Amino acid sequence: MSWNHNVHYHDFALGEVPPRCQWALDVGCGRGALTRKLAPLSDEVIGIDSDHGCLDQARTTHGGTNLTFLEGDVLTESLPFQNFDFIVAVATLHHLPLRRALERFRDLLRPGGVLVIVGLYKIATPIDYAYSATAMPISMAIRFLRGEEAVGAPLQDPRETLATIRRESAVLLPGSVLRRRLFFRYSLVWRRLIRPLSQASSGQHAKGLGAKEKSARPAVCSVYCRQGVQCAAVP
Numbered sequence: 001m002s003w004n005h006n007v008h009y010h011d012f013a014l015g016e017v018p019p020r021c022q023w024a025l026d027v028g029c030g031r032g033a034l035t036r037k038l039a040p041l042s043d044e045v046i047g048i049d050s051d052h053g054c055l056d057q058a059r060t061t062h063g064g065t066n067l068t069f070l071e072g073d074v075l076t077e078s079l080p081f082q083n084f085d086f087i088v089a090v091a092t093l094h095h096l097p098l099r100r101a102l103e104r105f106r107d108l109l110r111p112g113g114v115l116v117i118v119g120l121y122k123i124a125t126p127i128d129y130a131y132s133a134t135a136m137p138i139s140m141a142i143r144f145l146r147g148e149e150a151v152g153a154p155l156q157d158p159r160e161t162l163a164t165i166r167r168e169s170a171v172l173l174p175g176s177v178l179r180r181r182l183f184f185r186y187s188l189v190w191r192r193l194i195r196p197l198s199q200a201s202s203g204q205h206a207k208g209l210g211a212k213e214k215s216a217r218p219a220v221c222s223v224y225c226r227q228g229v230q231c232a233a234v235p
């Protein structure tokens with residue numbers, strides 16, 4: 001596959017998929033390139049996008065029986081609460097209201113799950129400009145050598161600076177790790193604790209789910225589940 005600034009970070013995102021991943025969600029999946037790469041790593045994968053045109057294209061190159069492409073707004077679509085082991089959003093967060101989207105991702109992620117955001121930020125500081133100036137010739141060289149893959153999905157300029165995103169994510173996703181990246185992007189990784197540290201008895205909070213907690217996992221909506229279990233969990 002040829003290259004673009006989003007494809008460049010696919011391997012990074014895929015490297016964060018937790019072992020024994022049952023449910024993965026690709027937010028703003030566009031034409032579904034990353035969604036398809038998730039198929040071998042998760043029992044079920046949902047790619048959601050609000051754009052009809054790119055979802056049509058994603059569906060025509062459907063890459064596995066465990067993939068579902070869903071047309072909808074990730075903020076309002078009735079996705080099961082705390083169901084996803086892995087949520088990824090590449091170049092999508094800046095299309096959404098920042099706080100609301102971070103809260104939504106947090107609510108959809110199950111305890112023990114991993115959220116990965118590869119995002120764009122508004123270039124505002126001398127360091128931002130220095131990174132951009134470094135990225136441009138490198139980007140041109142790679143595109144020359146490998147060819148450029150069109151994103152083929154709606155694009156938007158970022159509104160928030162890196163400082164704003166850092167501040168909001170520190171509050172809403174405590175313990176998240178945000179790193180400035182090349183090609184006008186940052187990465188954010190958040191691992192949701194199985195139990196908040198304050199509730200965990202010492203040394204036990206990260207040992208995995210017990211049988212009781214596993215069985216308490218909410219049933220998922222039949223829209224998404226192959227067994228047709230009736231949904232008891234959609235908020």
Ligand SMILES: C[S@@+](CC[C@H](N)C(=O)[O-])C[C@H]1O[C@@H](n2cnc3c(N)ncnc32)[C@H](O)[C@@H]1O
Nearest residue numbers: 006028029030049050051073074090091095153
């Ligand atoms: C820049 S594209 C990125 C596409 C893809 N993730 C990639 O890396 O090539 C952003 C995508 O977010 C989608 N999007 C914007 N708002 C959305 C929303 N509220 N719910 C779901 N998808 C949304 C757009 O339709 C678009 O396809």
